[in-house]
Amino acid sequence: MRVIVNISLKEGVLDPQGQAIQNSLSNLGFNNCNNVRTGKQIILDFQIDDKEQIITETKKMCESLLVNTVIENYDIQLEKET
Amino acid sequence: MRVIVNISLKEGVLDPQGQAIQNSLSNLGFNNCNNVRTGKQIILDFQIDDKEQIITETKKMCESLLVNTVIENYDIQLEKET
């Protein structure tokens, strides 16, 4: 079973990368986009199938390692195996 | 209107960061996860509302800047404004 953790910067936290990307986009002529933020994804493949267990474990992983909860938010998404 | 671009490494491209995360996870006792890959998200806020135009533009952005198509895949997700 595959789980995707989406990690984004908390509202109000500066995202210099997003700003630099937005500048480049507008230099390339893309002017319809007025805000760019960046985030991370971590894709985890579990060997077990118990959804509840997977979610509980992923949460623990996020809090203890994957996410810098000082400046980042996260959400967990379950994906069907393809 | 908000668009999320999910960028992931192509199958077969080495992901040292994913590997390191997996090692750390298993050192922390999380052993149910047998594969970790990392990806990026780019969140774009558009000032326009025409969905089709947004998607066409986002595709262009991806091909010309946001994605290194040699090693990365991407998908585009439209989000309702909140």
Place this chain on the structure above:
Amino acid sequence: MKVLKKKLYEDNKYEYMVQQESNLETAIEMGLTQEEFNFICKKIKKTPNKTELGIFSAMFSEHCSYKSSKKWLKTLPTQAPHVIQGPGENAGVIDIGDNLAAVFKIESHNHPSFIEPYQGSATGVGGILRDVFTMGARPIALLNAIRFGSPSKPLTKHLLSGVVKGIGGYGNCIGIPTVGGETNFDKSYDGNILVNAMAVGIANKDKIFYSAATGANNPVIYVGAKTGRDGIHGATMASAEFTESSSEKRPTVQVGDPFTGKLLLEACLELMNTDAVLSIQDMGAAGLTSSSVEMASKGSLGMFLDLDLVPTREEQMTSYEIMLSESQERMLMILKPGSEEKAKQIFDKWDLDFAVIGKVTETGRLILTKNGSEACNIPISPLVENAPEYDRPYEIIKNEKFIDLNKNIVNQTINEILVQMFRNPNLASKKWIWEQYDCSVMGDTILSSGQSDAAIVRIHGSDKDDSLGKGLAITTDCTPRYVKANPIEGGMQAVCEAARNIASSGAKPLAITNNLNFGNPEKKEIMGEIVGSIKGISSAAAFLNTPIVSGNVSLYNETNGNGILPTPVIGMVGIIENIENSLEINAKEGNTLLVLGQSEDFIEGWIGSSIYQEIIHDEFDGAPPPINLQNEKAIIDILLNLNEQKLLSAAHDISDGGLLPNVCEMLFRNNLGLDLNLPKKLVNKSNKDILLHSWCFGEDQGRIIVATNELNKVKSILEKQEIKFFVLGTVNSSSNLNIKSVTTISINDIKYIYENSLSSIMS
């Protein structure tokens, strides 16, 4: 306040609300005391609104006002003919000849780095760099003095790895080499790490920029990055003790943007090359508040700012937020009227915000408007000149216990102790750290981490066809366990070790910047540590003619009432006229090693508060090694003298761990060996004899090991000058350090431990 804060993001009427009057309760929540609040009301003849109170609270915080330490800082020696600018400006400035000046300062980012190690340390580096280039100097080197808790704790690893990544992340990206530093571990830092960053720059002596505002009606300019809601009230956070609930303060971390930092650096230096800038100040702690107040106060003028003109990153920011935001990479400048357009072009070229946001006034007041109405109107002088200054009670506690060798039973051999020492990350190589720092960008690094006792950076362009050029030598030093045992001796020791390190690299010590890291000054024994250290630093700095030209104080480094070891870090800068004479620590085959400052009669080494003691007894105790300033000065002078005559090929001062580990360090690089001479009285002692151990591991001060190929010449000079010395032996290619009839130490084996201990802890 909490309820209001929550509303802040939802309710755009907040601006109106913050202009409401405050009361004592709000003042206390902002970190002010009742007396301070009453004082403010009296001085400004009204009850401040919340913006005004926020400005007072920031300016009165320990971080900005130095209220606990000011009385004592004034006693530091700050004068010398070579001092151009002492403490009080963004950085200290000294004359280094050829119409050039060295500009340098050290600063702490302890609390933010504990909360978010990467961003906390990165913004620390960014901040200290701005302090230096604000003065018109191009930064040429960075150093870092960092301290962590027990190395075995997972939290320590997390913090260390984050801090090192953050320091490297900023310094590497902005392209200024990180050339040295120091790293210590002690359980007292478990809940309170120290991250002190030092930057050194070079400016033309007649193009130094200062912060004092000049000329009523001159335009006030905001440049750099946009203002966001980051780090609001960071200065008060830096002045508060940590408690369990301080995690609530987390969203206040600032994010560093070294890319914008680089653009700002280049743009400012480019602008400073014109005649447009009258005064300039970076926005550091307490952002726009401290920069505007300090500029106005130093010029005895007032300032008017229209906060609607401040470039902001987020919507509906209130005057309170704009004034107290600690967003990074911003500067405030006063320009010559009429030069705005020229200046703007430069900032446009570098894609940076540029805005005229107000003007200098003669009112002596800080007046702010927001949405067309007045948001703040207060006199400036009480913010600075009348900021509280405490004469806190203190008690200097000295551990005067003499550690009696005869009562020490040893059951370990010299080899075993050496192995434990080099396994200890305090003594092990810090290569794992410094390899993450770009040490050679800018092309002028001559010697950096691990190569010599002080880093040497060439003064750019000083190399001409006929000369390889001159350089600055830079080091940071402090031995907190000595300071704990005796603050005065410990303070002196830090200065002396720094000076010895500078001299051991072949350079002449010139001046000091210092970072005083302590616990809660409201406790009289901690205040005693502060006062004692300052006394020690003062006497040594005065004696060695290395005045203090800048510095920083970080107090309340406590978690749940447990203070850190007192840590007054000394950053020292010296000069070497010919970089060809720089000295590494690595000895070469055929060199003779001798210790300056130690005689044949010396056999009983100082064990009190030594690393040896920690290994044998698992704790530190006893008086620290005493400092004799005359001796220190004498060996520094003689070393420089010998080096000028090109008689030396390496040097290394004896510090942590004592003589033997420091001899080993000189042999590591080239895998060399030595037959070590012992004083006659020690010959035939056993491998476990306490006297022999104390000779090998005692931490007596005032000693430097030098390597020479001209033993006879050196000897005769030393004898003539009546300098004590002891010949240790001649370096050979055997890779064995042999102590005759006692033991043989394999340099390769020990080196392996030395080089890999830290990386194996970290992986």
Place this chain on the structure above:
Amino acid sequence: MRSGVAIFPGSNCDRDIIVALKKVTKKIPLKLWHKDKEFPNLDLIVIPGGFSFGDYLRCGALAARSPIIENIKNHVSRGGALLGICNGFQILIEAGILPGSLIRNKNLLFTCRETTLEIQKTIKSPFTEGFELGCHLKIPVAHNEGNYFAPKSLLDQLSSEGRIAFKYIEEKDVNSDIDYNPNGSCDDIAGILSKNGRVLGMMPHPERAINSLHGGTDGLKFLTKCIENIVG
């Protein structure tokens, strides 16, 4: 010999390479700004190291979309020589001038240290022809993302076309755990050439080894030979 150095916001080794080129050519190279749409014909353009655009998005990605890149491509198609060092190499890859990709170092740490390079057998190129096959150069690296990655087919192609300029190589006498390959790059690749041999991308910094007092002089030797052969 007319050389130019292309400077992007965030470049930070521009001054260093200018000093080095001046030392070799006795002339001050032309500074080119990332927005420059025109500049005179040059014999050599160097894209220096640094963190162009903060390394944001991907190293070199934003710089590779700058206006100057078109001109640099024209310079290359005219047969001009082009050298990308470190971030410059990353930019050349992002701009599609050189193939493959540069990903995070294997140890995930920024790494600054000396490396030893071995000159490979290559097609005719001004960047290698001054050296005997297999000769060693000591040149430092300092980067976060220097791990050259390419599919097997591309690696084979590069090798058969003689486009691998140098590889990291182990020194004999070292006694430590440290890997001679500082970043984990495929086949220990440290630098690659374009098809015509006139473009070189390399991670190590030759401009940091031009002084006997620090870094040694192998970088100076390298740059001197390159310049001799570019002028021809």
